[in-house]
Amino acid sequence: MVKNSNLKTLQRNIIFFFLAIALNLMPSCSSQKDTFTNRLYHNTTARFNAYYYAKEKILELEKEIQNEYQEDFSQVLPVFYPIDSATVEAKEELLKEAREMASKAVDWHKISDWVDPSYFLIGKVDYYKGKYEEAQNTFKFLNVNSKQDDVRHIALIQLLRSFIDHQQFEDASFVIDFLSKEENINDENKQYLYKTLAYYYEARGEMELMAPSLFKSLEYTKDKSEASRINFILAQLYQQSGLDAFAYEYYQKSVSGSPNYERTFFAQLYSQQVAELERSKDLKRVREYYDDLYKDNKNVDFRDVILFEKGRFEKKQGNLDEAIRLYSLAAKEVTENDRQKGYIYEALSEVYLNEKEDFLKTKYYLDSALSKFKETDKNYGLLSAKKIIFDQYALNYELLTTNDSLIQLSKLSPEDQEKFVDDFLAMEEERLIKEAELAKDKKSPGRFENLLAFGGNSGATFYWDNPVAIQKGALEFAQIWGNRELSDNWRTSDRGFQEAVNVGNNNNSGEANNSDNNNESNTITTNLPDKAALLNQIPNSPELLEQMVDQMEEAYFNLGKLLYFDLKQPDKAIEYLEALIEKYPQTLKKPEAFYTLYLATKDLEKDSDRYAQLLNQEFPNSQYTKSINNPDKVSGSKANLASGENYKTAYQYFKDRSYEEARTIVRQTLNEYPLTKNTDRLLLLDIMITGQLEPLETYKERLKTYLQQTKEEELLDFAEKLLKAVSEDDTASMGAATAETNKEEEPSAVSENLPDVPNVESPYKENFNQTHIFILPMNTDVAEKASDLTAALESFHNSNFSSARLRTGTISLGQKTTILIISPFSDAEKSIAYKEAFLNSFNNDSLTEEIKNSSFVISIENFQQLNKRKDIKEYRSFYKKAY
Template sequence: MSRYYRNYPFLSLFTVFILLTGGLVSCSQYSTKPISKGYHNLTAHYNAYVIARDEIKEAELILFKTRQENYTQLLPILFPVDSMLSMPVKPQLDDAIKKASLIPERHQNSKWLDNAYNLIGKARLLKQDLPNAIEVFKYVNTKGTNEDDKHEALVGLMRAYTEASDYTNALNVADYLRTQPLNKNNTRDFYLTKAYLHERKGEYATAAGILDATFPVLKKGESTARLHLIAGQLYDLIGQPNKAIAHYRKVLKSSPSYDQSFYANLYAIQSNGLTGDAKRLAQSAETFDDMLNDRKNVDLKDKIYYTMGLLEARNGKIDRAIKFYSQSIQAAGSNTTQVPYTYLEIGKLYFEKKADYPKAKVYYDSALALIPQQSPAYASISARKKTLDEFVQYQTTIRTDDSLLHLAQMNPAELDKQLDKIISQKEKEDKAQAALAQQIVERASGANFNSIPGATNSNLQPNERWVLYNPIALSQGKQEFSTRWGNRPLEDDWRRSNKEPSDAIAGANSPLNGNTPANDINPNPPLQQQDASNATGTSASSPRKAQKDAMYAKIPFSKEAQAQANQRIENALYKLGKLYKFQLDQPADAIPTFEQLLTRYPNTLQKPEIYYLLHLSNEQLGKSSTWKEKLLAEFPNTSYARLTGRTAVQSTDSEAKALATYKEIYDLYKANNVTEALARADNALGSMAGTQLEDKLALLRIVLIGKGQNLDAYRQSLNEFVRDYPASPLLPHVKEMLTAANQPTANRK
């Protein structure tokens, strides 16, 4: 036989060709034969799957090592996907998708098909391509053949929904996975993803409990140390410091990075302050000294001082806490990550403990200027800052207009002396600021400005710092500029004297130096008037006289200007009292504010509401008062009087009686007996409180007021309905009526 093939070699080659062709045909990716499946399994695994898997692991490792942790805030259990942060590893992720895609393209009968789709979904998830990641994971769950791979896809799907903030669908997937027999890896990933989901939702107790169940399946290492740190943070947030301390200690036993061990020690000290353990607190003081003296912590001193301030605040030592917080800001240097949160803590102390709202506003301004907008605290800081802005505005209006009215009563000689005194004080302050600026310039001369400690605020005391490197001073400066000059456009000659009078605002340190709006009219006697033609010359020849003339222009000498000033004070007292009562929840401060308003302006139109708010404020403090009786005696037919006697439930007899009363009033209305119908409606509203017809009678009363009284009374009654009946089905119709009434050409029928 061998001799036969030697004689005919072309037959041997032909046989080999036939065998190879048959083998390749049998290796089709759609074939179910063992040889075909074995070939495609081998090729798909080593030529595609392993390469894609390793590239994704490398990308995840790079993202982990280059992460930027903000230890001042609760750390995320899983790193939130971010397309910008993933840019450095985008080539690896793109190549991983390309390699994994070879399997569904060329190896359909391979057992690695589901794994390849899971890798594609994971890579797209890391790139923040959430819609496509979700579709891939859904496909695996629907078409997959291996249960473990399908479970892995569902864990990825839950993660993708969480990143998309679609918590409802994420929880639905989690509920299904809870009933499935998961392998070890899928159990670990499921627990971590579910804990992350609950952390994102703010359900910290649930997240901490799930993390506790996860640690037994985790290996020691930096990633596990990080999770112990997060578990400690979660337990701190739910008020369980002892459990938090236990996790902080486990951080140190899990091969942590230096930053992780440093913050674990700091957080443990903070938690010790919550336990009230005197021995632990004494040890904390020694620990702080060691940390501050450790050269490795030179760039972390701001965190140490911050923690020291936090402990003092928890122990009720507010002034010491503010001192340490201030040291934290000074020690921050160029690393300002901690600074906005330190400003926030100081602002909270002034707001909640000292009730010093003007100072609190300054620190909230600074915190809001520096804190990232995506921070969870941003919205609450912004809301509180708005409240503080209003508070300072009302207080400034009251103080400024009071001072201006006082100056208007002085005799000319005394007033002239007072103005000279104010100008001299301002000049003194300006010289001090100029000297400080010169001092900083001299320190900077001959050296790199950024290397001068004073220039970058690293060593100078707060009152010595250059204003452009002091966020608090910057905030104050912006506020003073806005108060004095208003919202000025960027233009030349913005401070010229021929600007509209309403744009001129007084200064910050006195009513004549920038704190009160100018009057809409010029009430000054001719002595204080200045011809526009020689204004420039006068200012140039006598700057002091020009300043004094500008101050004179702001004093309300005329009766009309004084009436306007009093109206501003009345409105500011009214709004300030409501701010104390509702936004600041300080009824003890609201009461004297409202009482001052009633004393100074006994004929105020807001008297019924003020009586009612005084009644509520005293009731909130557990004090007895006569404000309810005064309200019922003086203003029995107002909505505020009805609010004091409103009951929640009425009997069937009351409902029947209410229906009869309503019908009688409505009949009077149809008979065009407006006066009688309105009087009956006013008297009946109190007795109909809590019935189903109360809001209907209130609306009928509005219609009667519209027919028998002026437009202002009609608008007021509409506003009262909107306030008093927020759940009424009639509310949309009343709002339409109010909109029509507020039109310039409102025509009531």
């Protein structure tokens, strides 16, 4: 009984104790009353409810950003996972909930210790939502007002990261200096601080300082997966610096910590490269290493990488054809990594450009590469710049070859034309059947065809496993029904089986474009061209033939100029331009063709005087003749400036109807400065003066000639208006274009709208958020002598901008100008920051300060205009105002 009584007493006391606590806590819902129990309640509730759930929501978002990001292991990994706005938008609800919960911790628990940490979470929500100003203000507020050192420190570190994001390096340096004087920073904040410092050096391109920061971050990193990634970055930095032994060590360290298989694979691949492959003389063992990697079923998702790396190895050994074969097989592999496909196509484009000099295939592989990269990818800018040139090459080359073939066919009789098409279709059918027979002996290319040298073959007997049977069936269907798209009611009678086929699709792009086809069905071509469609391609009228011949004349000329000025192929340029003159002896482009031939033969140290003599004999008054006879006054900024001023003076005389004075100034200028950016304007003004002083027919003929020779669209449009105006009424003295000049009033509106040098609207547009590139223009002779410049720049980038993954290349811009291109920069601000670093820190014996200071930055869109117009001075006028 005593025991029971004592037990009951104990139970009663416990009940009274909890009742007392409950009674004391009841008034604690007040967020103002500062008592022990009140603080206990609010601290507990804020920490384990509002603050906890807000933090979990943000951690969930950060995990999603990490999961959605596709690592590019061929480049140094970024310190922080880049924030994808699309991912953030998709998780908008998470941020909304996080902000609501953090706000409750602030509003409902004002006396708790979790108000400032909750304010920090609100700042992070704004940071991820892209409200950078609001986020920065929150972090600054906490630094000034918070009495909790840990909160102040993490707020400052997050503020530092935000400054770095926006290239606010001066503000970032101030925060770094401030934090360096802070004491008692806890280990978690130190880890984040040193990692953010590494990000700071990464953003500035100071790679030599990036590694020490990562080392310090590792000291405080408790998460094994995080440590694995940092070790991998350190290994990449060492490999890039040529310190293979250290790179091997850290690749091995990165394998620990349970990284995902992708990082494990690349760590093993690269560690073997730095340890053995690059220095090995046992080529058979190296090849077996790649073969074993390929055969390993665990590496199915990385077979494209393995083939690509093996191809790079073979290229270093000088086995170019084998490298191409391996690259092509790599491109056919099934993969979800588009960026890796882009690197493969880029490598193929470089091989066909530099080793094979096959510019058509270069163009199509560039197309394929760009289709796999995003604008934000590091090499997008340089590839886009190169593509402009090769697009023009392909356009003219294909037009020339297609028209030539069709014109030759047009000379045959209708019976012979039909026989030719029948023979062509028969050969195509035979080729397709042979391709199917080859495919029959191979397994599906998606997984097994690319066992290239790694596996065996097997035949197929079941129809759907038999490519030959499928192909024959498809060809038989096409012969009966024609080529039909997959659709309902395909047998409907009103769907003619003679539908036209675009035979132009059968071009060299197939090799590049078909590399993505990974299904066996895609390797079998069933779309035979339709006979009637092929016959309809042959020109059957004098008008159409004349049009095609004119197109070929233009193509010969364009290819000659492109090969000389842009592709630096004077020998090939000579072939096209000499063919132009031989096939079209009366061409109006002959003066410029002679001029380009003069330059090309001079470069090759051949008989350039021949073309100088031809120009003087046949075209003594041509601007190109004058430029050869007066080489010191051909072009340049002084010539451009002087000719521009003379143009304005002459134009004013023209508007005042002082035609003789205007003509004198124009012709003196054209004699003194034969080829400047104002030459076409001066020539057009001279023609307009002719319209006032000479017969109408002379005026019309000069306009027609001008339209065939000038390239500037603005002037072309204006000249077409002039010609149209006088052509509408031949009986009028000057038609609508010049009738007004016979009155007492001002000259006609058409004349008055002649493009004026200072008033021409700039073709360049402001777009500072677009991808930018850095341009260094040089005299071509200087560029050719600067053999070590590219290597010096690569070293400069490795030391200062290695995380930026910059690419370097050169193209020609006009006769005597070569531009060095460094790309890409995601926006104008980053490109300008690079320019400042280049001017302050890059030194090379090949470059004078004057050349360095001539550098500028330009958006991709504006670069397309610059490459088209070839006028750097014109762009500089825009650049000075815009940047």
